[in-house]
Amino acid sequence: MAIIEPANKEIGAIRKGKRYxxxxxxxxxxxxxxxxxxxxxxxxxxxxxxxxxxxxxxxxxxxxxxxxxxxxxxxxxxxxxxxxxxxxxxxxxxxxxxxxxxxxxxxxxPPGQKLLPKLKKAYQAYFILKKEREAAKHELVVKGLNIIFYLLLLIMVVTGLLLAFEDYTGISGNINHSIKEFHGFCMYLILAFIVIHLAGVFLAERKDGKGIVSDMINGGEN
Missing domain, CATH: 1.10.287 (Helix Hairpins)
Structure with missing residues (x-):
């Protein structure tokens, strides 16, 4: 029995899956x-x-x-x-x-780790079901910020590629200059997001979210 129990625990951990x-x-x-x-x-x-x-x-x-x-x-x-x-x-x-x-x-x-389903779940919990609203609100804010970050990355990638291949796009110099300015502006927004993200992780580690950094390294458990 002493041999079977750890094995069962290990199987349970495998079935439980990683958080990330x-x-x-x-x-x-x-x-x-x-x-x-x-x-x-x-x-x-x-x-x-x-x-x-x-x-x-x-x-x-x-x-x-x-x-x-x-x-x-x-x-x-x-x-x-x-x-x-x-x-x-x-x-x-x-x-x-x-x-x-x-x-x-x-x-x-897995469905439970996809961004949009998690955002939808948090939205429903906060606005429709109105249960565990504090946790749902936190999840809603975090996932909303993540989507904003992905949109900023998309803009940075698209504008950056346009600038890198400006000799081949046929875009005028004035428009390329505007693209460059917008590219730089989005860079500052991403920098601001990183600062907010690091501050949020720091605060979470000091409160009820301890282990976030280690979970992002080893995967954590659901």
């Missing part, structure tokens, strides 16, 4: 790395290689014995900026691939 599927966990962490890398390239270009650094580059080159003008120093910073933007574009390609992976993976998730 392996595909969701893979997407979550790789997506975090890709977005962080993409934001880092933006930070580098906006601080180290912006126009204000031309005088600094000129001074450093002149201290090294070179004779350069501000225009030549600007060409150097612009070339370095282009190199970093090239890395940013590759991060964008990876983000697009991950977004497509997430869409495909959603179709293969």
């Amino acid at each position: 599927a392996s595909s969701t966990r893979f997407w979550h962490w790789i997506n975090f790395i890709i977005i962080s890398g993409s934001l880092l390239t933006v930070l580098i270009n906006s601080t180290l290689f912006d126009h204000a650094q031309r005088d600094f580059v000129k001074g450093e080159l002149m201290d090294a014995g070179a004779s350069v003008s501000v225009k030549q120093a600007g060409a150097v910073t612009h070339g370095l900026e282009d190199q970093v933007w090239g890395i940013h574009i590759y991060f964008g390609y990876a983000l697009a691939a991950l977004f497509l992976f997430r869409l495909i993976a959603e179709f293969f998730l």
